[in-house]
Amino acid sequence: MDYTAQILKNPIFKIVGEAADEMQVETYVIGGFVRDILLKRPSKDIDFVCVGSGIALAKTVASRLGNARVNVFKNFGTAMISYKDWELEFVGARRESYRKESRKPIVEDGTLEDDQNRRDFTINALAIGLSKHNFGKLIDSFDGLKDLKRKTLRTPLDPDVTFSDDPLRMMRAIRFATQLHFDIEPDTFDGIVKNADRIKIVSKERIADELNKIILADKPSYGFKLLFHSGLLKLIFPEMVDLHGVDIIDGKGHKDNFYHTLQVLDNTADRSKYLWLRWAAILHDIAKPATKRFDKKAGWTFHGHEDKGARMVPKIFRKLKLPLNDKMDYVQKLVRLHLRPIALVKENITDTAIRRLLFEAGDDIEDLMKLCKADVTSKNDVKVKKYLSNFKKVEKKMREVEEKDRVRNFQPPITGDEIIEAFNLRPGRVIGEIKEEIKEAILEGKIRNDKQEAWNYMLEVAQKKGVELN
Incomplete structure (x- = not known):
């Protein structure tokens, strides 16, 4: 054949x-x-x-x-x-x-x-x-x-038997459907719904492995919708299901943050194949349910969801058996910073604000900007173009500031050892305080990121603290 x-x-x-x-x-x-x-x-x-x-x-x-x-x-x-x-x-x-x-x-x-x-x-x-x-x-x-x-996924035998015997096959069904752009045959999908609770006997590591393969697909939102409608998502990742739904008070509603997150995930997938950037997209608004408040004048607010979301990341990673290493730190950082570039899309953007963002994001600044652009999900094309144009201005300003001040991978020009030697000090809190003041002065633009300027500033700081040169 x-x-x-x-x-x-x-x-x-x-x-x-x-x-x-x-x-x-x-x-x-x-x-x-x-x-x-x-x-x-x-x-x-x-x-x-x-x-x-x-x-x-x-x-x-x-x-x-x-x-x-x-x-x-x-x-x-x-x-x-x-x-x-x-x-x-x-x-x-x-x-x-x-x-x-x-x-x-x-x-x-x-x-x-x-x-x-x-x-x-x-x-x-x-x-x-x-x-x-x-x-x-x-x-x-x-x-x-x-x-x-x-383009159909179907079990060879009764799906009830297939999925009850090995519940990981339910995750595999959704993973294959997502990777291959296939439909799940109705009786087979009903078998997943009926046996969803059996997923509890599967190890978290195996579930995470299948979940990551879904996330790495061309259009991961399809897999998450199948997980959601089958009831599996509620069992393996309830924090994400909590994003679903719209509350309305006084005729004012907010967007459905579950479907918004899926759109951000797909937008991110269009920009990058990196698994952990896609995880940052999934978790960027994860704390919105916990921070949701209604204000009669402002409507719905989610103040501080970026900070609370960053604090939630380690717990979610531990529960899902994802790596508790620099990958988790990366996701946590992007969740915490994801609103910062949006706040900078003003004409009167200051060098100080740019320096601080470059310092905090470091080598992950490009990925942060990809996430921010992916976060623009308005159906209003004019609004989308305006936001993306503003992001271009921020990126241009970043390049200018970085070229001038070199703060992206900022290392204080004066080390702790140099401070100890200069003032004949024992290791202690005052050394950290002097280093912090030098760092703040550079980020605020009081001095340049230059050894001599930093040394002169250090002498001023030390004098104020009553510390004398050796």
């Missing part, structure tokens, strides 16, 4: 097929690789399933590849070979059964049909024969090819 001929051009399939015939085990290429090639998507991970020992087959293939290294995972009955740019995984066909309290299956040897039955979706159950008698034959037991053409 035409669509399999393309797949089987690579000599690796002939090598695996010959090894399988030598061992007299039926062998197939199956799953994601077949799906992706049929969808004309690049793929370098190939799964082979054989009716026999996958580990033994891997070792035979490795010898035919010039004694390639085999990584064996006995507990899972799998083996992997890294060959050139390819990751080859071998496993024996399996039959699986599940206990209600766990998504870890009880595994037994099985047939190809058993192995296809245990697959999550019909498009992932497609297999191609590699043995001599069926080389190139597509085995499509569940009309997966039709579902590929229809």
Whole structure:
């Protein structure tokens, strides 16, 4: 068939097929690789399933590849070979059964049909024969090819069973739908809704992994809408669901911050593929429900939501098992600063305000500006153009100030050690105070970011504090 001929051009399939015939085990290429090639998507991970020992087959293939290294995972009955740019995984066909309290299956040897039955979706159950008698034959037991053409995700068996057995498949369904721009077949989606509560038995790490893949898709909002309507989002990330809805008092309403956040996320995705910038987009307004107030004159306000949101970031990262490292610090910084450039879109913008923003944002200033531009979601084109034009003015001013004052990666020109030596001091609070005053003077524009000017200013500060030169 035409669509399999393309797949089987690579000599690796002939090598695996010959090894399988030598061992007299039926062998197939199956799953994601077949799906992706049929969808004309690049793929370098190939799964082979054989009716026999996958580990033994891997070792035979490795010898035919010039004694390639085999990584064996006995507990899972799998083996992997890294060959050139390819990751080859071998496993024996399996039959699986599940206990209600766990998504870890009880595994037994099985047939190809058993192995296809245990697959999550019909498009992932497609297999191609590699043995001599069926080389190139597509085995499509569940009309997966039709579902590929229809752009539909469907479970091979009853979705209630599929999702109850392994609830992570619900996240995978939404992830595949988002990545591939597919619809989820109605009965399959109903199965997700019905079993949403089962997600509680899945580890937070596995959920976060799928969530990040959704966030990295071309249009991540689609995945979040599916998560929301299925009931999964409320269970895995309730803070985001809290953004949903509009309150109206005295005829005054605010925008729905859930859908606004999704628009900002999509806008950010258009500007950057960086996962953590996209997380900053998701969390930039996360504290709006907690800071929402109604004022009879001003209407709805969310004062301080940027600071409270930044304080919420570590708790959310911990709960979702996201990394508690510089990635979290980066997201926290962007959430805290996301209103600052908007506040600077005035004609009388001061160098001091620009210096402070450059100092606080540092190397993340470009990403902060991407987030700020993405945050402009008005349906009024004139308003959008005005905001974006103002941001250009701010960026121009930033370049001018940075060229003059070099504060973007500001390091105080006088170190703590130099202060200690100059005044023969013991380490203590006064040293930090002198350094802070020098920093403030530079940011306020009282002195330039220059060693000699900073030294002279330090002497003035020290004199006021009664500290004498050594």
